[in-house]
Amino acid sequence: MVPTQYYLILSAILFGLGVVAFVFRRNIITIFMSIELMLNAVNLSFVAFSQSMPANHPHKLDGQLFVLFVIVVAAAEAAVGLGIIILTARNRQSLNVERVDLLKL
């Protein structure tokens, strides 16, 4: 049996790595991927808390349902976000976020 604590520590480490990737990468697609990494880390702690509850608790499965909602929102976000990325890349001829510094071209 794995203690719940271990899952939470792993979740914290993955979230921190997601933040590092978000701050340090320059490619707009990679930055978007690091957001997905952070969402995944949070999902892990949701499921860990869900399984740590006693078996007949009325809210035991709520955590897993939140994960489903997070995944749906992430899918919607990916569709819109990648549309925005394609548009930006077309207009500026670059994927580097440091080149996207003008409000109007």
Next chain:
Amino acid sequence: MSAPLVIFFILAALAVIGAVSLILQKHPIHSALSLIVVMVALAGLYLLMGSEFVAAVQIIVYGGAIMVLFVFVIMLLNAGEEERTDFSKLAKFGGLPLALALTGLLAATMTKHGASIPNPETAGVLAPTRDLSKLLFTTFVYPFELTSFLILVAIIGALVLAQREKS
């Protein structure tokens, strides 16, 4: 060490290696493949925790649909190696220590206070998918319907963004 603990450490190491590789790879397609490794490892962890439905959704939606979308866009835009631009001085010297401090703080908090969180009495009991769906269509029916509206908005948004301007 018991078998679940060994599996946990293997999958956790796989996830962390994938995440570090996401940061270090220069080419976006390599980063995307690293992220897929992280997601598959997390799906394994969900299975280990006994939530088989979430594991299946993780593989199908995250590892399948969303990552295919990412790879598709990378190939569509012909994204090459990342161009290096100068960090500001503050980001160069302050960024990594601050990010590591955040990670350390989160992990330390979990280590210190996480011990009071109860552990499951029986490991690996599968969460019944039937109960999950019952909950989804009774207690959480309004959020569920709102989700379908959100997806509709996302579809329209993506279509509007993707269409070329008439010139």
